[in-house]
Amino acid sequence: MAGHSKWSNIKRKKGVNDAKKSKIFTKLVKEITVAARSGSAEPALNPRLRLAIQNAKGANMPKDAILRAISKASGNDGSVYHEVTYEGYGTSGVAIMVVCMTDKVIRTVANVRAIFSKYGGSLEKNGAITFLFDYKSVFTIPEGDVEDQDDFTLGLIDAGAESLENDGGFLHVVCAIEDFGKVQKHLETVAIAPTSAGLEYIPHTFVQVSDIALPKLIKLIDALQDDDDVQKVYHNIAIQPAQEALW
Known part of the structure; x- marks a missing residue:
């Protein structure tokens, strides 16, 4: 499962100042709004919304901002993304x-x-x-949240994970798009919350x-x-x- 980490290469490393953080939050609000409008405004009934909220929390977005984004989705502000x-x-x-x-x-x-x-x-x-990239599900997890990496890796393999790579204190779990739900459920079962999760283009x-x-x-x-x-x-x-x- 382990291998050479490519994540340092494909992620742009930038300091996050207040202006940059504001832009990140704006993008997260869009995703939460779209997710809420695509299904139920109740996270337990809407996997995409649950994922969007999880990513927002991983970016340290304030709880009240998350709730406002969900509330906005149930209104009629004229914006359709x-x-x-x-x-x-x-x-x-x-x-x-x-x-x-x-x-x-x-x-x-x-x-x-x-x-x-x-x-x-x-x-x-x-x-x-697009032929230069693979479209995959990716979960990013703080390495410190994993107590026994061998057991963790075996559980991920059973759930459908294809690779597990370490990069600067974070673990990147990669799986096929169709296995996203199974890996997500496994992480919930072992009480590990990714800092981010979603579909990504990974260059090969x-x-x-x-x-x-x-x-x-x-x-x-x-x-x-x-x-x-x-x-x-x-x-x-x-x-x-x-x-x-x-x-």
């Missing part, structure tokens, strides 16, 4: 997947295209780069970039992440040890 995914290339042939949640697709695609263009990238047609082909090209790619990824309509950004940059300071 759609989930859309865009694919593009950055410089050096780096593949980038951009997952958005928007109430106006025309605005969002224009903004995403403009960001790619500004930093030397290009927005591509759907399907252009990485691209090495030069020290000269990397800063521009970082700016592209940061600009995409800073857009209000963007929920998540995935890429296949292979960060070398000497480049960690830049990243």
Whole structure:
């Protein structure tokens, strides 16, 4: 189950100041609102809402903010969000997947295209780069929450987990999309709450970039992440040890 950790490469490491935290909370509110509107406003009856709340708690979102987001979903504020995914290339042939949640697709695609263009990238047609990624269920768990990792690993295998990787004090559990519910239920059974869980694009082909090209790619990824309509950004940059300071 263990193996070389790729998570340090595909996650953008940024300090979270107040402005950044506010943006994170805004994205979480969107997910909670959409989840509540897609089914019951009662978490026990709505797996997607339960997951959204779990992720919000993992990001230390205040309880009252979570409750307001659920309450907002039962109202009529005129906002109907759609989930859309865009694919593009950055410089050096780096593949980038951009997952958005928007109430106006025309605005969002224009903004995403403009960001790619500004930093030397290009927005591509759907399907252009998905073959470079695997779409998997991923659970992130603090390593300290696991008392016996061997027993924990065996239980996960029985639940359908494909891999368990350690990265900087966190365990990343990966499984097929259809096994998401079984792994989630197993974690609930052993009383372990992930800091985050959901479906993610995991690259299986990485691209090495030069020290000269990397800063521009970082700016592209940061600009995409800073857009209000963007929920998540995935890429296949292979960060070398000497480049960690830049990243």
